[in-house]
Amino acid sequence: MDAVSHFIHALPLDLLIIQTVNGIVAGMILALVASGLTLIFGIMDVVNFAHGELFMLGAYIGVIIVAATGSFWLALIGAALIVALIGAALQIATLRPLIGRDPLNTILATFGVSLVLQNLVLWWFGPTARRIPEPLGASFTLFYLQYPWYRILIAALSAVIIGSFWLFLKYGKFGIWIRATAQDRVMAQAMGIPVPLVYTGVFAIGAAMAAASGVLFAPLVGVSHTMGLDWVLKAFIVVVVGGMGNLGGSIAAAIFISLLESYATIWVDPSQAVIVSFVVLILTLLFRPTGLFVATPK
Amino acid sequence: MSALDFRAPAENSTIAQIDSKTADSAEPLIRVEDIHTYYGKSHILHGVSLTVAPGEVVGLLGRNGVGKSTTLKSIMGLVRPSHGTVMLNGNAVTGLPPHKLARMGIAYVPEDRRIFRLLTVMENLRTGFDRQGVTEDKRQALLDKVFKFFPVLAERRNQAGGTLSGGEQQMLAIARAMMLEPKIILLDEPTEGLMPRMVSQIHTIIDTLHAEGTAILLVEQNVPLTLAASQRIYIMEKGSVRHHCASRDIDANHPIVKQYMGV
Amino acid sequence: MTSVPLDKVSPLGKMRLSHTTVFWIGFCAVMALLIAAPLVLPEFWRRFLTEILIWGLLAMSSDLLIGYTGMISFGHSAFFGLGMYGAAGALIAFGPPNLWLAMLFGLAGAAGAALFVAFFSTRLRDIYFAITTLIFSQIFYVIIFTWTPVTGGENGLIFSRPHLWIPLLYDARFTSTTMHWFVLAVVTGSYLVLRRVTQSPFGMVLQSIRENEARTRAIGYAVERYKMVSVMLSGLFAGLAGVLYAIQNQFAAPDFVYFLTSGDTVIFNVMGGIGTLVGPIVGAGFFQLMRDLLSRMLGDQFPYLIPLGVIFIVMIIFLPQGILGFARRWLNK
Numbered sequence: 099m100d101a102v103s104h105f106i107h108a109l110p111l112d113l114l115i116i117q118t119v120n121g122i123v124a125g126m127i128l129a130l131v132a133s134g135l136t137l138i139f140g141i142m143d144v145v146n147f148a149h150g151e152l153f154m155l156g157a158y159i160g161v162i163i164v165a166a167t168g169s170f171w172l173a174l175i176g177a178a179l180i181v182a183l184i185g186a187a188l189q190i191a192t193l194r195p196l197i198g199r200d201p202l203n204t205i206l207a208t209f210g211v212s213l214v215l216q217n218l219v220l221w222w223f224g225p226t227a228r229r230i231p232e233p234l235g236a237s238f239t240l241f242y243l244q245y246p247w248y249r250i251l252i253a254a255l256s257a258v259i260i261g262s263f264w265l266f267l268k269y270g271k272f273g274i275w276i277r278a279t280a281q282d283r284v285m286a287q288a289m290g291i292p293v294p295l296v297y298t299g300v301f302a303i304g305a306a307m308a309a310a311s312g313v314l315f316a317p318l319v320g321v322s323h324t325m326g327l328d329w330v331l332k333a334f335i336v337v338v339v340g341g342m343g344n345l346g347g348s349i350a351a352a353i354f355i356s357l358l359e360s361y362a363t364i365w366v367d368p369s370q371a372v373i374v375s376f377v378v379l380i381l382t383l384l385f386r387p388t389g390l391f392v393a394t395p396k
Numbered sequence: 397m398s399a400l401d402f403r404a405p406a407e408n409s410t411i412a413q414i415d416s417k418t419a420d421s422a423e424p425l426i427r428v429e430d431i432h433t434y435y436g437k438s439h440i441l442h443g444v445s446l447t448v449a450p451g452e453v454v455g456l457l458g459r460n461g462v463g464k465s466t467t468l469k470s471i472m473g474l475v476r477p478s479h480g481t482v483m484l485n486g487n488a489v490t491g492l493p494p495h496k497l498a499r500m501g502i503a504y505v506p507e508d509r510r511i512f513r514l515l516t517v518m519e520n521l522r523t524g525f526d527r528q529g530v531t532e533d534k535r536q537a538l539l540d541k542v543f544k545f546f547p548v549l550a551e552r553r554n555q556a557g558g559t560l561s562g563g564e565q566q567m568l569a570i571a572r573a574m575m576l577e578p579k580i581i582l583l584d585e586p587t588e589g590l591m592p593r594m595v596s597q598i599h600t601i602i603d604t605l606h607a608e609g610t611a612i613l614l615v616e617q618n619v620p621l622t623l624a625a626s627q628r629i630y631i632m633e634k635g636s637v638r639h640h641c642a643s644r645d646i647d648a649n650h651p652i653v654k655q656y657m658g659v
Numbered sequence: 660m661t662s663v664p665l666d667k668v669s670p671l672g673k674m675r676l677s678h679t680t681v682f683w684i685g686f687c688a689v690m691a692l693l694i695a696a697p698l699v700l701p702e703f704w705r706r707f708l709t710e711i712l713i714w715g716l717l718a719m720s721s722d723l724l725i726g727y728t729g730m731i732s733f734g735h736s737a738f739f740g741l742g743m744y745g746a747a748g749a750l751i752a753f754g755p756p757n758l759w760l761a762m763l764f765g766l767a768g769a770a771g772a773a774l775f776v777a778f779f780s781t782r783l784r785d786i787y788f789a790i791t792t793l794i795f796s797q798i799f800y801v802i803i804f805t806w807t808p809v810t811g812g813e814n815g816l817i818f819s820r821p822h823l824w825i826p827l828l829y830d831a832r833f834t835s836t837t838m839h840w841f842v843l844a845v846v847t848g849s850y851l852v853l854r855r856v857t858q859s860p861f862g863m864v865l866q867s868i869r870e871n872e873a874r875t876r877a878i879g880y881a882v883e884r885y886k887m888v889s890v891m892l893s894g895l896f897a898g899l900a901g902v903l904y905a906i907q908n909q910f911a912a913p914d915f916v917y918f919l920t921s922g923d924t925v926i927f928n929v930m931g932g933i934g935t936l937v938g939p940i941v942g943a944g945f946f947q948l949m950r951d952l953l954s955r956m957l958g959d960q961f962p963y964l965i966p967l968g969v970i971f972i973v974m975i976i977f978l979p980q981g982i983l984g985f986a987r988r989w990l991n992k
Contacts, residue, residue, distance in 0.1 A: 145786050195976045202731050205789055206929060207975050209922055214968035221962045271526045278512050278523050285510045288472060289523040290498035290576060331797055331918075334790050342787070370805050376798045383779055383791065 113364050116243060121360030123249045125353035126256035130311040131329055132336040132348040133260055134304035140343030141280045141300045143201050144193060147208040149308050150330025151215035154323060156181050156309025157316040158219060161228045170233035174313045178306040185305025189298050197297075212326070220323040227320030230313065252314040259310060260349065263303070267345075276300060335375050339382045341389020350391045354378075423486040425450045425580055425611050426471065426502075431480030431490075433463075433470045440466045442635040443480070448580060451609040453602060455622035455643065458632035459657060464615040465507055467632070468582045471613075472504045473497050499527065501579035505586065507615075509569040513558030517549055520557050520568055524575025542571040545601060563594040570601060580611035587618050599625055619648045619657060631656045693843055697836040706907075709839045711947050712846045713903045715940030718927035719846075719853060720896035725925070726934030727857055728889045729869025730785065733921040734776050734792030737799040738894040740916030741768035742901025744803065747816045747911040756821035762902050769898020770891065772799060777890035781883050796918040804913045815912035818905075833906075842903050846940075849896055853936055856892065865889055926971050932981025941982055 131153055138146045156177040163173040188211060196203045237246040267273040279286040279296045287293050312325075319325065336355060340347030355375050362371040382390050424447035433441040440463050448454045456464050469475045471482050473494040482490045484500060494504070512520050521542065525535050543550035546567045552560060557568060566586055573581050583602075587595045595618065602612060602625045616622045622629060623643045631639040633656055646652060693712075697705045717739055724730045745768025746761040753760055776795050783791060803810045810816065823837055824830045833841070856862050864885055867875045876882045905911055914920075923946070924939075931942025946967065953963040978985055 139786075145790065192972055192976065199979075202729075202785055202789070203975055203979070205731060205786065206925065207972055209925070210968050210972040210975065213922065213964050214972070217962035217964040217968065221965065271522070274515065274519055274522055274526065277515060277519075281512050281514055282510055284474060284494070285506070285512070286523070287494035288474070288498055288504040288506075289572065290495050290527055291523060292495045294493075331794065335794060338787065338790060367805070370801070372801055373798070376794065376801075379791070379794060380779065383783070387783065387787075 110364060112242070114361070116245070117360040117364060118357065119245070119249070121357035122353060123253045124360065125356030126253040127311050127315050128329075128332060128336060128356055129349040129352035130256040130260060130307055130314070132333045132340070132352050133263070133345060134307035134311075135333050136337045136340065136343055136345060136348045137307075138301055138304040139337065140345070141276055142193075142297050144204045144301075145201075145208065146301075146304065147205060147330065148188070148212040148215060149208075149304070149333060150326030150328075151212045151219075152181055152185060152305045152308040152326075153312040153315075153329055154219065154321075154326035155184065155215060156312030157230070157321040157325065158223060158228070158312075159309070160230055160313035160316055161321055164230050170230070170313075173230065174310060177313045178310045181309035182302040182306040186298050186302040188305075189301040193301070194294065194297075197294075212330075216323055216326065223323070225323070227322040229320060230316040232317040248317065252318075255314060256311070259307065263307070264345070272296075272299065332372075332375060335379045339378055339390050341391060344389055344391070347389050347391035351389075354390075424448060425452075425485060426613065427481075427483040427486075428467070428471060429481045429483070431467075431470055431477040431482065433466055433475055433477045435466075435475070440635055441470065441477070444470075444632070444635070444637055445480075446630050446637060446640075448611050448613050450579070451606065451611050452628070453606050453612045453614060453626040455626035455629035456613060456615045456632065457617070457619060457622060457629055457653075457657060460617070462632045463635040464632055465584055468504065468584050468613065468615055471497075472502060472582060474504075498576055498578075501576075503573035503576045503578035503581045505569045505573050505581060505583050507584040507588065509562075509565045511557040511560075511565050511568050511572065514556060516554050516556055517560070517568060518553045520572050521575050524572050527576075538575055538577070542574055545574075545604070546571055563590050566590060566594070566598070574605075578610065580613060581605065582613050582615075584615045585617065586614075587616065587621060595621060617657070619653055623648065690847065694840065697839040702835060705835045705839055707947070707951070709835070709842050709907060711944045712839075712842050712940070713900050713907065714924075714927065714943040714947065716846045716849055716903065717897050717900040718924050718931065718939030718943050719850065719936055720893045720900065721921075721924045722928055722933055722936055722939045723853060723857070723865075723893045723896070724889060725928055726936075726938075727862060727869060728865045728886060729872075730886065730889070731789045731925065732776075732792040732890075732893070733789060733918050733925070734772075734796050735893075735897045735924050736916050736918055736920035737772045737776065737796045738769045738897035739901040739904070739920060739924075740799065740803065740911075740913070741772045742766065742898030743905040743911045743915060744768060744810060744816070744901075745898070746902040746905040747818055750818040750821060750905075751816065756819055758821040758824050758906070761821060761906065762899070765902035765905070766895060766898050769894050769901065773891045773894025773898075776894070777887040781886040781890065793918050793921070796916065796921055800913055800916040800918070803916055810913070811911075813913065815910055815914075817910045820906055820909050838907060842907070845899065845903060849899065850936060850940075853892075853896065857936065861885070861888075926967075928981075929971060929979075930974060930981055932983030932985075935981075935983050938981050938983035945982060 131149070134152075135146060135149050138144050138149075159177040159180050160173040163176045164170060167173075192207045192211060193204060196207060232246065232248045234246070234248040234251055237244040237248075239245070267276060275286070275291045275296050276299075278289070278291060279293050283293055286296075312321075332355075336352045337348055339355065340349070340351030355378055358378065359371045359374045362374045378390075426446075426448040428444060428446050430443045430445050431441055432439065432443055444463070444467050446454070446456070446467075456467065458464050466475065470477045473489075473492050473496075476491045480490070481488050484497070484502065489497060489500070498504070512523070515523075521539065525538055530538075543553075548564055549568060549571055552564070557565065560568060570581075570583075570586065586598050590598070599621055602614065605612060606625075612626075614622060614626060623646070626643045629641065629643050629646075630637045631652070638656060639652055693708075696708055700708065717735060720738070721732065721735050724732045742765040744765075746765035748768075749761040749764035750756040772795075776792060779791060779795070781788075804812060806812070820833055822830055823833050823841060831837075857865070864875065864880055867880075868882055868885060872882060901915070904915075927942035927946055928939045929942070930945055931940065932938030949967060949970075950963045953961055953966065974981065
């Protein structure tokens with residue numbers, strides 16, 4: 099008994115709570131990124147390697163808009179819209195010609211797109227990191243820290259975006275089109291649903307979600323041309339762990355993994371904390387390859 | 397014009413004489429002319445030609461595998477004929493994408509029903525009436541009509557499509573097609589796997605649709621039903637039309653029927 | 660009586676060279692060129708050519724998976740990198756630096772990585788496989804990047820080149836010419852081995868897996884086992900490329916383990932033509948040449964990956980058979 103209470107006393111409780119908050123914040127942003135990815139995969143069977151770059155592009159466009167107008171909110175909405183259009187254009191140019199071909203071609207094509215986007219941004223903006231200032235300067239006291247309200251705001255915003263998207267999917271007309279297309283592309287067409295348009299729309303929505311995450315996340319870290327790479331990897335892990343095409347699963351997985359990583363940083367260096375996500379992935383592949391949060395393993 | 401018509405395929409020039417109700421000079425609603433369709437290397441349709449007049453019920457009979465479903469799919473744009481034309485109201489529509497054809501007035505009810513299993517009954521119906529030009533009133537009117545035809549669907553309107561029985565799914569598939577307010581419904585083996593009670597229900601539905609002026613191209617293996625419900629029939633074998641006549645001119649025991657449908 | 664066309668009457672008919680004959684003639688011609696090359700090329704181009712061969716070997720190993728078994732892998736950077744670090748380890752830990760020891764350690768390292776990847780990934784469907792190989796690459800990257808005391812961390816490892824030592828025959832430092840010949844020998848040997856493998860019954864099963872995995876399984880083949888062997892073989896040759904790279908350049912860096920190297924490899928494959936073994940080497944050559952050309956024309960800072968990336972995408976859409984496929988069609992006209 100003594101040992102247990104000793105252990106509990108030794109637990110840095112305040113640190114744990116701080117890290118829980120951090121974990122949830124990071125988890126929500128990751129969930130937003132992963133939602134777009136899993137949506138695109140679930141509906142179109144496309145593994146979008148360029149998703150991280152769309153995230154990064156959103157952040158950069160946010161930088162430009164903030165520099166021009168000073169408004170964070172304009173940046174958020176503007177970046178999402180612009181990247182949605184870019185995403186639609188990309189889908190029409192590179193993915194539509196590949197419909198019906200071996201799906202591995204789309205992995206390659208989106209990989210190519212990610213390379214081009216990354217290098218375009220590098221060329222345009224140069225290698226120095228940019229910043230987006232936080233929209234809310236205020237902070238509250240969390241134990242011994244001044245915890246910025248902004249972080250809570252992004253978590254809330256991400257939740258709102260995901261929530262509204264879920265509602266749209268469930269009740270909106272376009273949402274029903276998307277779900278019908280996902281279940282039976284051929285019959286959806288036979289019912290007059292313009293499937294090529296649905297695909298483009300889905301890709302645009304996914305891109306918009308990635309861009310929004312980019313803008314939301316930008317004030318926390320620097321905006322650089324490589325920020326997409328780290329996130330795309332994490333997002334893929336989340337999508338596999340959550341069950342590919344499973345929206346709820348991705349969200350749960352995102353928060354789960356982010357929390358674990360957050361806790362890990364109490365004891366190890368952040369650059370090594372990523373191993374947590376790798377371990378979770380390996381365990382998932384070993385024991386529940388269809389996804390940790392999928393109700394019944396198939 | 398005897399019923400013992402051993403015409404070679406694609407010689408259907410006497411169609412106009414067969415049913416006096418159809419005006420000779422009016423352009424048929426659907427005209428399929430000499431289509432050849434392949435699945436990969438398999439040559440399935442060897443020059444199929446047929447017509448359907450506005451409001452007419454036309455039966456397409458034949459054994460399994462002769463190409464009846466493929467004919468419907470070729471009309472609906474689900475497979476692209478390599479040769480030949482499909483015309484809707486005199487306009488060539490061959491190879492147009494299915495969603496355009498659906499909006500132009502062709503509805504398709506496939507052999508395995510293929511309702512959206514994860515969508516509710518209501519959502520399934522929505523895929524049909526969620527389109528341009530459908531006002532709230534029209535929407536309600538369509539729903540009322542369909543629920544009157546199929547009361548069981550009204551009961552189950554918030555249930556997922558996958559939880560319905562086979563017969564109910566068939567009704568949903570037809571109801572969904574009706575939501576498109578089509579000029580013609582392509583019905584592929586609607587009675588397959590259904591109980592006799594349901595079969596006669598299907599017959600009633602076809603009659604009602606016909607009375608309302610919707611044309612139907614009915615693919616079936618149930619000969620008596622087809623002859624009773626349609627005005628004309630075509631019989632196919634090995635990818636082409638082998639016989640064509642008015643439904644009232646033959647019955648289920650006719651030698652021709654035995655020849656092409658018997659075992 | 661209809662007249663019979665003349666060439667059907669002529670007793671000689673048309674002379675057709677058998678496929679294999681054409682192949683060996685081409686092979687000998689290319690070999691002759693490659694052997695003679697370092698004797699005529701200036702230093703820079705000599706090294707350039709050698710590097711193309713090394714990348715070509717890497718791409719070839721990847722082709723075994725992508726082109727023949729139908730599994731897209733982003734894991735080759737791990738195999739390559741571990742081959743490199745394995746060789747580095749041997750060269751640093753055991754003095755005097757020994758060529759064959761370096762090879763042994765490099766191959767062992769790559770084999771270890773391949774075993775790891777093979778075990779986890781072969782049960783997965785294509786897309787999952789691609790993603791997990793990518794993640795595994797990153798796992799190795801993180802380990803190498805952060806385990807500084809052993810791997811040199813961010814800065815990598817520098818070491819000296821071993822002698823070209825053929826027991827009882829030869830022992831001297833490498834010159835750029837002998838280095839080229841050594842690499843050429845290894846790459847050619849690998850090519851011939853891989854060629855033998857892909858044309859063997861084993862190779863046929865792999866291709867059958869690529870065409871239709873379900874059917875292959877239904878016929879009775881233990882698909883997982885074949886896939887695992889394919890990954891192991893592929894990993895070994897990729898590791899071999901890593902060893903050669905280490906010896907050629909005398910350093911090992913974590914960058915090579917980053918998944919982007921796998922990405923480059925896949926690009927070589929697609930550009931050259933998957934499923935041809937030779938194609939990827941051509942692809943590697945094409946890519947490096949274009950990169951060199953672009954930086955000469957437009958300056959060092961020019962992001963050559965932009966036009967090359969676009970070419971890559973365009974090729975996927977319009978020229979999926981790659982340069983080789985295009986050449987083949989053009990020659991057959």
